[in-house]
Every structure is written in structure tokens, then in C-alpha cells.
Amino acid sequence: xxxxxxxxxxxxxxxxxxxxxxxxxxxxxxxxxxxxxxxxxxxxxxxxxxxxxxxxxxxxxxxxxxxxxxxxxxxxxxxxxxxxxxxxxxxxxxxxxxxxxxxxxxxxxxxxxxxxxxxxxxxxxxxxxxxxxxxxxxxxxxxxxxxxxxxxxxxxxxxxxxxxxxxxxxxxxxxxxxxxxxxxxxxxxxxxxxxxxxxxxxxxxxxxxxxxxxxxxxxxxxxxxxxxxxxxxxxxxxxxxxxxxxxxxxxxxxxxxxxxxxxxxxxxxxxxxxxxxxxxxxxxxxxxxxxxxxxxxxxxxxxxxxxxxxxxxxxxxxxxxxxxxxxxxxxxx
Amino acid sequence: xxxxxxxxxxxxxxxxxxxxxxxxxxxxxxxxxxxxxxxxxxxxxxxxxxxxxxxxxxxxxxxxxxxxxxxxxxxxxxxxxxxxxxxxxxxxxxxxxxxxxxxxxxxxxxxxxxxxxxxxxxxxxxxxxxxxxxxxxxxxxxxxxxxxxxxxxxxxxxxxxxxxxxxxxxxxxxxxxxxxxxxxxxxxxxxxxxxxxxxxxxxxxxxxxxxxxxxxxxxxxxxxxxxxxxxxxxxxxxxxxxxxxxxxxxxxxxxxxxxxxxxxxxxxxxxxxxxxxxxxxxxxxxxxxxxxxxxxxxxxxxxxxxxxxxxxxxxxxxxxxxxxxxxxxxxxx
Numbered sequence: 011x012x013x014x015x016x017x018x019x020x021x022x023x024x025x026x027x028x029x030x031x032x033x034x035x036x037x038x039x040x041x042x043x044x045x046x047x048x049x050x051x052x053x054x055x056x057x058x059x060x061x062x063x064x065x066x067x068x069x070x071x072x073x074x075x076x077x078x079x080x081x082x083x084x085x086x087x088x089x090x091x092x093x094x095x096x097x098x099x100x101x102x103x104x105x106x107x108x109x110x111x112x113x114x115x116x117x118x119x120x121x122x123x124x125x126x127x128x129x130x131x132x133x134x135x136x137x138x139x140x141x142x143x144x145x146x147x148x149x150x151x152x153x154x155x156x157x158x159x160x161x162x163x164x165x166x167x168x169x170x171x172x173x174x175x176x177x178x179x180x181x182x183x184x185x186x187x188x189x190x191x192x193x194x195x196x197x198x199x200x201x202x203x204x205x206x207x208x209x210x211x212x213x214x215x216x217x218x219x220x221x222x223x224x225x226x227x228x229x230x231x232x233x234x235x236x237x238x239x240x241x242x243x244x245x246x247x248x249x250x251x252x253x254x255x256x257x258x259x260x261x262x263x264x265x266x267x268x269x270x271x272x273x274x275x276x277x278x279x280x281x282x283x284x285x286x287x288x289x290x291x292x293x294x295x296x297x298x299x300x301x302x303x304x305x306x307x308x309x310x311x312x313x314x315x316x317x318x319x320x321x322x323x324x325x326x327x328x329x330x331x332x333x334x335x336x337x338x339x340x341x342x343x
Numbered sequence: 344x345x346x347x348x349x350x351x352x353x354x355x356x357x358x359x360x361x362x363x364x365x366x367x368x369x370x371x372x373x374x375x376x377x378x379x380x381x382x383x384x385x386x387x388x389x390x391x392x393x394x395x396x397x398x399x400x401x402x403x404x405x406x407x408x409x410x411x412x413x414x415x416x417x418x419x420x421x422x423x424x425x426x427x428x429x430x431x432x433x434x435x436x437x438x439x440x441x442x443x444x445x446x447x448x449x450x451x452x453x454x455x456x457x458x459x460x461x462x463x464x465x466x467x468x469x470x471x472x473x474x475x476x477x478x479x480x481x482x483x484x485x486x487x488x489x490x491x492x493x494x495x496x497x498x499x500x501x502x503x504x505x506x507x508x509x510x511x512x513x514x515x516x517x518x519x520x521x522x523x524x525x526x527x528x529x530x531x532x533x534x535x536x537x538x539x540x541x542x543x544x545x546x547x548x549x550x551x552x553x554x555x556x557x558x559x560x561x562x563x564x565x566x567x568x569x570x571x572x573x574x575x576x577x578x579x580x581x582x583x584x585x586x587x588x589x590x591x592x593x594x595x596x597x598x599x600x601x602x603x604x605x606x607x608x609x610x611x612x613x614x615x616x617x618x619x620x621x622x623x624x625x626x627x628x629x630x631x632x633x634x635x636x637x638x639x640x641x642x643x644x645x646x647x648x649x650x651x652x653x654x655x656x657x658x659x660x661x662x663x664x665x666x667x668x669x670x671x672x673x674x675x676x
Binding site: 077200272 | 485529533566579581589596609
């Protein structure tokens with residue numbers, strides 16, 4: 011399997027990306043196809059004394075930043091890592107693409123270069139959230155701001171297949187993110203989406219409140235990209251802030267410092283589930299080829315996990331399963 | 344000051360409501376006007392041996408539950424605590440109303456019985472969120488599901504005046520809840536709201552991401568009731584779950600139990616800011632009279648604080664300030 015790896019995205023720089031790739035490579039073989047400045051990549055691999063039996067490096071000197079307009083940028087920056095990667099993917103020269111660069115550019119490339127799966131109206135960003143009993147897949151987590159209720163059905167189908175193929179969950183429970191659990195709650199969009207999902211043959215369990223994102227009541231939770239992004243970032247913000255405050259409490263005085271030493275390992279284990287690096291990446295669902303968005307502040311550990319996730323996604327043919335399901339067309343009961 | 348107190352709302356029953364009222368009364372004098380079953384209220388007060396110098400009890404035998412349709416219920420259940428309270432408020436027989444009952448019914452009563460302030464298009468539920476440096480007011484936190492962008496300006500004006508009059512914040516910083524900080528981010532609604540807020544003479548600081556709800560970058564954050572509810576409940580859900588998990592870690596083994604004893608008081612102090620009971624209630628902004636929604640699971644402490652908050656809101660003439668500002672009409676620069 012040839013995996014395109016964008017060495018220019020991300021806040022932590024090329025070092026962590028190459029380190030993470032090598033760590034993954036040592037556990038599970040694949041062909042890394044590094045995208046970026048060829049010389050710089052070679053120098054880094056030499057500097058770290060990494061030995062890859064099988065490797066490819068493709069020159070892509072440009073980078074699309076978060077300040078660029080995504081749709082314009084993918085037309086103008088033809089030599090950017092993301093555009094070069096998307097073209098390789100479209101031409102079957104790589105099997106998957108991972109980037110921690112601009113989500114917008116990745117999304118635009120997925121739509122205009124790699125193209126959407128026949129029958130899917132919108133590409134969605136899907137993110138795993140840690141829950142009390144495992145994890146929940148939230149989509150759309152920020153790709154589509156203004157959604158028609160019909161998109162929610164696509165999101166639910168894609169999320170269900172993803173969980174089934176990658177985590178082995180049989181008939182995943184699908185929830186609709188809403189302001190109350192009762193039918194009839196919410197805005198115009200969510201009421202219409204509720205009707206559409208109710209008529210599908212998915213395992214639709216109804217509305218799910220944002221406070222239950224963390225309780226694990228549903229395996230997949232669907233929403234528009236605006237609400238999904240608000241839910242996700244509120245979740246992340248509170249978790250990060252609370253964990254930081256908690257850690258600082260242990261620094262209060264001698265007594266709390268001793269307390270910190272005694273609880274450290276147990277606390278670390280508990281907090282591991284809130285570490286985005288353990289999950290790695292988020293697939294763009296609805297595209298014809300595997301494209302994974304890694305967190306902007308990914309380090310080597312996050313990269314390693316994003317690669318494992320990408321391999322699993324690709325090996326398990328999630329995309330062809332989605333295509334098959336849509337071709338069958340028996341979505342409604 | 345006569346404060347109407349709904350003794351039928353809330354999950355914890357009448358005991359906590361009466362206890363909280365008495366605790367508040369012992370610190371700051373006001374006239375409690377209990378709404379509910381007269382005999383039951385009298386019996387409870389006797390049972391607890393509470394002495395009020397000044398008290399009123401109004402018979403209101405019915406209750407509107409969360410299962411009732413709010414608009415229908417306020418027409419049909421004329422003897423419910425909320426409808427009786429709203430009528431007393433409208434007739435100037437009480438100065439403020441507190442309820443931990445159905446938010447929908449409270450909202451419907453505020454619109455159809457107490458009425459909106461002239462010039463305000465929608466009533467908003469405003470909630471304080473704890474931040475790293477104090478607190479942020481979020482509105483609308485769930486009253487209006489489908490909003491026009493123009494409502495956001497009302498929310499921002501009302502929130503700013505509330506913070507100025509109640510917390511003494513000069514020229515409060517107003518943020519727009521959005522998926523990114525840059526101008527041009529978001530859905531159609533938030534882009535239009537951004538334009539409207541930019542043209543106002545409020546201290547508009549631009550877009551605020553949901554992860555910054557907790558960082559205190561803005562004093563007031565405005566959004567529609569759907570997004571506000573999602574943000575708020577995601578925030579609450581994660582905070583509650585993390586705190587619960589953290590506490591359970593201290594029960595792991597002897598070492599962690601000792602650790603827990605050593606850090607207990609410091610941790611308790613830190614966690615106090617995440618306790619909704621410390622804030623008490625959320626005003627319905629945009630109504631002609633003070634109406635406070637107390638949390639559904641309010642106990643005596645939460646009630647006590649909701650009463651203090653209601654007194655402060657009423658004494659500081661927040662509503663007449665909003666009316667004045669709207670009458671002046673110089674909202675745009």
C-alpha cells in the first residue's frame with residue numbers, strides 16, 4: 011500500500027511527521043510516499059538515520075495555508091503538497107493520502123480532484139470522540155456549513171459503514187444531534203432530518219443531546235458541519251482546560267504535590283482517552299479515495315496512529331462498501 | 344421586592360426550593376411569593392420551622408411538564424404555577440418570577456402573557472459559563488431554534504447591558520460563536536450576523552470558536568438557540584463526565600485514596616467554578632419583567648443563588664436600561 015504523506019502541513023513541522031511515519035513503518039509495512047521538498051526530506055531521513063526498504067519522495071514545493079481561500083488555492087498552487095497528493099490519488103499512483111494541513115484545501119481537492127462517490131451529495135469530516143464506554147463517531151465535524159436535511163442520511167450511511175468495517179460494530183446505533191431527545195425538538199433542519207432518518211433502514215435511535223456526546227448512547231452522531239464543529243470544539247476546549255487546571259492544582263503546595271505523585275499513573279491512564287493523538291486522523295467520508303485529515307498539532311505519536319487508521323480504512327474497503335450500499339439503493343425501509 | 348417562586352418545577356421537589364428560599368431570605372430580605380399547593384407549602388414551612396416575617400402564598404395547583412406542548416399548555420393549564428406567576432408579573436403583583444420548570448412554558452408565558460420589550464424581536468435564554476478568568480455570558484442558550492441574523496444584534500445589546508449593570512463590566516466584549524476566528528467563516532447565518540454586529544456600536548471583537556467559550560476571550564457570546572444549546576450541553580457533559588472520572592480514579596487503590604485525601608480541598612475549590620449551583624439561574628432577556636429559569640436539578644444552594652441573582656437583576660434595572668437603549672435607537676455607528 012502506497013500512502014501519500016504531506017510533510018508540509020501541521021504546526022509541529024516535518025520532523026514529527028517523518029518520525030511518526032517511521033514508527034508506524036517499523037510496526038506495519040507500507041510504502042511511504044513523502045510529498046514536499048525532496049532534498050529536505052532526504053536530509054531529515056539521513057539525519058535521523060532511518061532505513062526504509064521501500065520509499066518514494068515526490069517534489070511538492072508549495073504549501074496551502076489556512077489563510078488561503080481553499081478553492082482558489084487548489085487552482086493556483088498546483089505544486090502544493092495537497093494538490094500533488096490529490097492528483098496522485100486520482101491517478102491511482104497512491105492508495106491513500108494523509109495531511110495535517112488546511113482542512114478546506116483538503117476538502118476542495120477531495121471534491122474537485124479526487125471526486126465524490128456517485129450518489130453522495132456532500133463530503134463529511136468524521137471525528138471520533140472518546141466516551142465513557144468507547145468512542146462515538148461525529149459527522150459532519152466541520153466540512154459543510156449549510157446542509158440540506160437529505161445530507162444527514164448520507165452522513166449516517168457512511169458513518170455506519172465506516173464503524174462496521176473498521177471497528178466491527180454490527181448495525182451501529184445512529185443518533186441525530188439535537189437540543190432535546192423527544193421527537194419534534196430542534197430547528198427546521200433537524201426536524202426534517204429526523205423524518206428522513208426515521209424512514210431509513212439504518213439503526214436510527216432518535217435525537218441525542220450534546221451532553222450525551224460523551225456518554226456513548228450512539229455509535230454515530232450526525233449533524234451539519236456548523237453544529238458539529240461547535241460541539242467538537244466545545245468538547246475539546248473544556249477537556250483541555252479542565253485537565254490543565256487539574257494538573258495545576260497538584261502544584262499548589264507540598265501536600266498536593268505528594269498527592270500528584272501518588273495518583274499520577276492512574277490519572278495518566280484515564281486521561282489517555284482524551285488524547286486526540288491516540289485516534290490519529292479523521293477521514294473525509296464520501297470521496298472516491300481514502301483521504302485522512304490529521305490534527306493540525308499532530309506529533310509523531312498522532313502521525314503513527316493516523317497511518318494505522320488509514321491502513322485499516324483502506325484495507326477494509328470502506329469506500330467500496332459505501333459505493334455498494336448506494337448502488338443497491340435499498341436505504342429506505 | 345416580591346419574588347414569585349414556582350414550588351412545582353424542578354426535579355428535586357418542593358423541599359429544596361423552600362430551603363433555598365429561606366437561606367436567601369436570611370441573608371437578604373425580600374417577600375417570597377410561593378406558587379403551588381397552599382396547604383403543602385404551609386406544611387413544609389411548619390415542618391422546617393421556618394419563620395418568614397413577610398410571605399405570600401398563591402394557590403396554583405397545576406404544573407406544566409416538559410412533555411406538554413408549551414404554547415398549548417399555557418392556554419390550557421391556567422392554574423399552573425408558571426401561568427399564575429406570569430399573570431401576577433404582568434399585573435405588577437410580583438416584581439420577578441423564578442422557576443425551574445419547563446423552559447418552553449416559561450418562554451411561552453414570557454411572550455404571550457408578560458410580553459416582549461418594544462423593539463426586541465426574540466426573547467433569549469442567557470447562561471453564564473465558567474472561564475479561566477471569570478465568566479462568559481452565552482445567549483441564546485436554547486430559546487430560539489431558527490434565528491434571523493438580525494436577532495443576534497438584539498442578543499448582543501441585551502447581553503452587554505446585563506453584564507454592564509449586573510457585573511459592572513464597562514463596554515463588554517461581544518463575540519459571535521463560529522467555526523473559525525477569521526471573518527468570512529461559518530454558515531450563511533453567521534456571516535450575515537457578523538456584518539450586522541460589525542456595523543453596531545457595541546464592542547464587537549469578531550468570531551469566537553467554541554473552544555474559546557472557556558478561555559474568557561469575550562464577555563458575551565451570541566449565537567442562535569440551536570448552536571447555543573449544543574455548545575452549552577457539550578460543555579456541561581464533558582465537564583461532568585471528566586470530573587466524575589477523575590473522582591473515580593482516586594478510588595483505584597490505597598495509594599490513590601491517600602492522594603485523594605491530600606488534594607481534596609484544593610480540588611474542591613477549583614471545581615466550584617464548574618458547579619452550576621453557584622450561578623443559580625438564567626434570565627430570559629427581552630421580556631418586560633424579570634423572569635429567571637433555574638436549572639432543572641436545582642437544590643437549595645442553586646435556589647439561594649438564583650434568588651440573589653434575580654434581586655440584583657431587578658434592583659439594577661436591567662430591563663429599563665434595555666428599553667432605554669432601544670428607544671435611543673443609536674445602535675449602529
